[in-house]
Amino acid sequence: MTTTLLEVDDLRxxxxxxxxxxxxxxxxxxxxxxxxxxxxxxxxxxxxxxxLRTLSGLLRPTGGTITLSGNVITGVPKGLAMxxxxxxxxxxxxxxVGANVEFPLLGRVSKAERRARTLESLxxxxxxxxxxxxxxxxxxxxxxxVAIARALAMRPELLLMDEPFASVDAQTRSDLEDLLLxxxxxxxxxxxxxxxxxxxxxxxxxxxxxxSKAPTVKTADVPVPLTFPRDQIHTRENPSFVETRxxxxxxxxxxxxxxxxxxxxxx
Amino acid sequence: xxxxxxxxxxxxxxxxxxCGALLLLVAWQLATANSGSMFFPTPxxxxxxxxxxxxxxxxxxxxxxxxxxxxxxxxxxxxxxGLLVAWSVGISLGVLLGRIPAVAHTVxxxxxxxxxxxxxxxLPLALVLVGTGTTMRVSLIAFGAVWPVLFNTYSAVRRVxxxxxxxxxxxxxxxLRTLFQVILPAASTGIFAGIRVSxxxxxxxxxxxxxxxxxDGIGFGLTQAQRSFQLLPMVVHRRxxxxxxxxxxxxxxxxxxxxxLAPAPDGSPGLTTPKGCR
Numbered sequence: 001m002t003t004t005l006l007e008v009d010d011l012r013x014x015x016x017x018x019x020x021x022x023x024x025x026x027x028x029x030x031x032x033x034x035x036x037x038x039x040x041x042x043x044x045x046x047x048x049x050x051x052l053r054t055l056s057g058l059l060r061p062t063g064g065t066i067t068l069s070g071n072v073i074t075g076v077p078k079g080l081a082m083x084x085x086x087x088x089x090x091x092x093x094x095x096x097v098g099a100n101v102e103f104p105l106l107g108r109v110s111k112a113e114r115r116a117r118t119l120e121s122l123x124x125x126x127x128x129x130x131x132x133x134x135x136x137x138x139x140x141x142x143x144x145x146v147a148i149a150r151a152l153a154m155r156p157e158l159l160l161m162d163e164p165f166a167s168v169d170a171q172t173r174s175d176l177e178d179l180l181l182x183x184x185x186x187x188x189x190x191x192x193x194x195x196x197x198x199x200x201x202x203x204x205x206x207x208x209x210x211x212s213k214a215p216t217v218k219t220a221d222v223p224v225p226l227t228f229p230r231d232q233i234h235t236r237e238n239p240s241f242v243e244t245r246x247x248x249x250x251x252x253x254x255x256x257x258x259x260x261x262x263x264x265x266x267x
Numbered sequence: 268x269x270x271x272x273x274x275x276x277x278x279x280x281x282x283x284x285x286c287g288a289l290l291l292l293v294a295w296q297l298a299t300a301n302s303g304s305m306f307f308p309t310p311x312x313x314x315x316x317x318x319x320x321x322x323x324x325x326x327x328x329x330x331x332x333x334x335x336x337x338x339x340x341x342x343x344x345x346x347x348x349g350l351l352v353a354w355s356v357g358i359s360l361g362v363l364l365g366r367i368p369a370v371a372h373t374v375x376x377x378x379x380x381x382x383x384x385x386x387x388x389x390l391p392l393a394l395v396l397v398g399t400g401t402t403m404r405v406s407l408i409a410f411g412a413v414w415p416v417l418f419n420t421y422s423a424v425r426r427v428x429x430x431x432x433x434x435x436x437x438x439x440x441x442x443l444r445t446l447f448q449v450i451l452p453a454a455s456t457g458i459f460a461g462i463r464v465s466x467x468x469x470x471x472x473x474x475x476x477x478x479x480x481x482x483d484g485i486g487f488g489l490t491q492a493q494r495s496f497q498l499l500p501m502v503v504h505r506r507x508x509x510x511x512x513x514x515x516x517x518x519x520x521x522x523x524x525x526x527x528l529a530p531a532p533d534g535s536p537g538l539t540t541p542k543g544c545r
Contacts, residue, residue, distance in 0.1 A: 057437075076436055084430060089431065094455075
């Protein structure tokens with residue numbers, strides 16, 4: 001049995017610039033059920049980031065509604081956590097790793113509870129030993145794990161991730177993908193994951209949404225017929241994986257004729 | 268990735284720093300010892316005079332002489348109050364300007380105009396308006412020293428990475444907490460750079476204000492010595508001013524080590540150059 005966690009209805013956003021109005025989101029509709037892992041892919045510059053910013057309440061859309069757990073979003077909603085692409089601009093260099101993870105809980109839960117949650121989240125990402133270090137003493141992949149731990153500490157119902165693995169190397173990337181699937185299981189979260197990497201979207205998700213280039217609409221909604229747990233080698237050689245991957249890549253190429261889409265689908 | 272400085276490496280750096288100062292003193296001593304000119308006292312003579320003048324009293328008074336309380340403490344008090352006023356006004360106003368663009372656009376031209384007035388030039392005006400008391404000296408210091416703090420805070424607050432603020436917003440952290448635990452720490456390097464510059468400015472203004480219509484303080488002592496052609500005390504007073512300067516970098520060093528050595532998120536080097544140096 002599934003229940004709807006997130007409903008996006010006719011979402012529109014237009015940036016007013018000096019060069020005139022620029023419509024980025026042109027009526028987007030989709031639902032996310034509790035427990036799903038939904039990836040959003042699309043050609044570069046298609047408004048994926050704008051979409052996430054409206055969903056997280058950081059940006060007020062110029063039209064349409066977003067409903068999270070039955071409440072229409074007007075500001076930053078409760079029960080939501082966000083992991084940004086640039087971990088260096090989101091972890092505070094003057095706070096130690098543990099204090100960074102604890103930060104969103106300050107003034108909200110008791111000290112003992114904060115301690116417990118910080119430890120639990122850091123252990124979940126395998127960084128329990130790094131609590132007393134500064135983030136900038138860690139590698140890029142580890143820093144992004146700290147950012148994930150901070151999101152976990154908030155115990156979100158919905159985790160939004162904006163190309164979180166785009167700035168780490170390939171090996172670290174697959175490690176982080178598996179780690180994400182593990183903690184998703186452990187913390188029972190619904191995840192909405194923006195990426196430009198088709199393979200990654202299929203590998204991680206239960207469903208992939210593909211967007212057109214701006215003005216952006218949803219072009220397809222592709223269920224991923226793969227079971228969990230997934231494995232970097234076996235899953236990726238599974239015929240269903242290859243088939244779904246090709247389908248998504250084709251959709252993106254159609255959405256954006258020219259070289260850019262081919263490049264996005266190539267790796 | 269930068270790593271923390273090893274303790275023994277730090278000790279070595281400090282030792283090297285002191286060696287430089289010591290070498291200079293030795294050179295000074297050697298150069299002046301045989302000069303015989305009264306215009307160039309040796310450092311040892313200066314040190315001796317300084318000790319006798321201010322630190323030669325009995326154990327009961329903590330060695331401090333009466334002259335110390337006439338020459339030094341009034342000055343220190345004025346400086347401290349003046350700087351505290353400058354820092355609190357500068358930081359508060361800087362944050363306000365940095366966070367609310369509308370305020371910045373309205374007030375900035377006036378502030379730049381006011382900042383262009385050199386502090387010592389305001390001395391005659393301050394004498395007429397505020398009188399010759401401590402209030403005049405304190406307000407002169409505060410007025411002159413507020414600018415570097417204000418403009419450094421302003422620009423540092425404006426440059427707080429958007430990612431930090433969005434992190435705080437998506438975590439639903441209150442505005443007050445965001446101010447004290449995100450904006451101020453993120454801007455601290457710039458703020459401390461401003462504080463450092465303002466301290467030197469404050470000392471200059473302190474002495475300048477005490478040269479006029481004062482009855483105590485370092486500047487007053489300097490004038491007295493000059494008028495009675497006492498060269499050694501003059502030098503001593505001047506040195507005592509200079510001796511305070513090396514203390515300030517200590518203030519910010521710790522902060523800088525914590526936040527600025529970490530690469531700034533926009534890829535720019537973390538250290539900020541002090542603005543408003545004149």
